[in-house]
Amino acid sequence: MQTRRQRITELLEEIEHPLTVTEICQILEIPQRSLVTEDLKHIAKSVQNDGKQLVARTPTCGKCQFEFKGRRSVKKPSRCPKCKSEWILPPSFIIVEQ
Numbered sequence: 001m002q003t004r005r006q007r008i009t010e011l012l013e014e015i016e017h018p019l020t021v022t023e024i025c026q027i028l029e030i031p032q033r034s035l036v037t038e039d040l041k042h043i044a045k046s047v048q049n050d051g052k053q054l055v056a057r058t059p060t061c062g063k064c065q066f067e068f069k070g071r072r073s074v075k076k077p078s079r080c081p082k083c084k085s086e087w088i089l090p091p092s093f094i095i096v097e098q
């Protein structure tokens, strides 16, 4: 029996394109996004021991393409600082070999 964290790790190692937290929830049938957000923080550290890296694609404003670079949080920002749009394309995640 795998833990939820192991299932997320395996999923993100096998996929070819980064997945958002919402997509991870749907694929693994996890009821709460906050669980996945929390797991990703731990996975980011644990995969480093295997010489791998959890890569987060930068969240981007859907309206003006502003990129939320330099954010350390895995949560998605609520509003674009440039154009004030609330249409934010959420961050997405994938595990790659280093």
Ligand SMILES: [Zn+2]
Pocket (backbone or CB within 6 Å): 061, 062, 063, 064, 065, 066, 080, 081, 082, 083, 084, 085
């Ligand atoms: Zn914007």
